[in-house]
Amino acid sequence: xxxxxxxxxxxxxxxxxxxxxxxxxxxxxxxxxxxxxxxxxxxxxxxxxxxxxxxxxxxxxxxxxxxxxxxxxxxxxxxxxxxxxxxxxxxxxxxxxxxxxxxxxxxxxxxxxxxxxxxxxxxxxxxxxxxxxxxxxxxxxxxxxxxxxxxxxxxxxxxxxxxxxxxxxxxxxxxxxxxxxxxxxxxxxx
Numbered sequence: 001x002x003x004x005x006x007x008x009x010x011x012x013x014x015x016x017x018x019x020x021x022x023x024x025x026x027x028x029x030x031x032x033x034x035x036x037x038x039x040x041x042x043x044x045x046x047x048x049x050x051x052x053x054x055x056x057x058x059x060x061x062x063x064x065x066x067x068x069x070x071x072x073x074x075x076x077x078x079x080x081x082x083x084x085x086x087x088x089x090x091x092x093x094x095x096x097x098x099x100x101x102x103x104x105x106x107x108x109x110x111x112x113x114x115x116x117x118x119x120x121x122x123x124x125x126x127x128x129x130x131x132x133x134x135x136x137x138x139x140x141x142x143x144x145x146x147x148x149x150x151x152x153x154x155x156x157x158x159x160x161x162x163x164x165x166x167x168x169x170x171x172x173x174x175x176x177x178x179x180x181x182x183x184x185x186x187x188x189x190x
Contacts, residue, residue: 027139037161044127044159045179048090049169051075051121051164052136055092059119059138059175064091070094071107073118077129077157088129092119095137109137130158142173157180 009017050186060074080088093116095107112118123129136155138145145155160166168182 004007019068029041036137037165038075040124040126041159041161041165041167044124044129045167045169048157048159049177049179051092051119052171054119054137056138056143056175058092058094059140059143065160069096071103072098072109072137072139074109074111074135076111076135077131079129080125085148087125088123090121091117092121094118107139109139110135117151126161128160128162138175138176144173145173145175156182 052075055073055075062070074093074095076091076093077087078091091111092129093111095113096116097103098108098112136145155171157169158166159168162177166182168180169177170180171177
């Protein structure tokens with residue numbers, strides 16, 4: 001008597017298992033890429049928040065009288081310049097009095113060039129940055145925060161990557177610096 005039972009898998013069963021494996025591998029690769037984008041955005045956000053806090057600490061130092069000829073400290077966003085490295089940067093600047101005036105009358109709250117530049121934080125070229133306004137200035141003694149314009153009393157920096165993942169850093173009244181989800185209606189109007 002011959003037995004007609006075979007052990008093993010049929011061709012169809014093998015193809016189904018391989019298809020499921022390929023599908024799961026594809027999901028893993030897509031998830032890994034998404035997590036890399038999130039990591040990049042959150043890393044840049046942490047660097048920018050730290051840089052804003054650094055400007056704020058310089059303004060507090062100014063309050064103690066250690067930098068008498070400086071009116072305020074601020075951050076200026078320099079967008080990427082075409083033809084160069086395609087990389088934007090944040091510039092920590094000291095707002096010096098203009099036209100021989102003393103602080104606070106001589107301060108203009110703007111980055112006026114290399115004479116006021118203190119430090120530069122380059123932004124990763126893979127990240128897109130939108131800053132509203134272009135300057136955030138911390139003015140001692142009470143850390144008043146001034147902007148070229150305002151957006152619901154916030155100075156906002158939106159950090160995003162191609163593909164849509166984004167996060168924001170904000171500076172509120174009184175110099176509070178924090179991270180938050182970007183508002184849905186956040187848009188830079190030049």
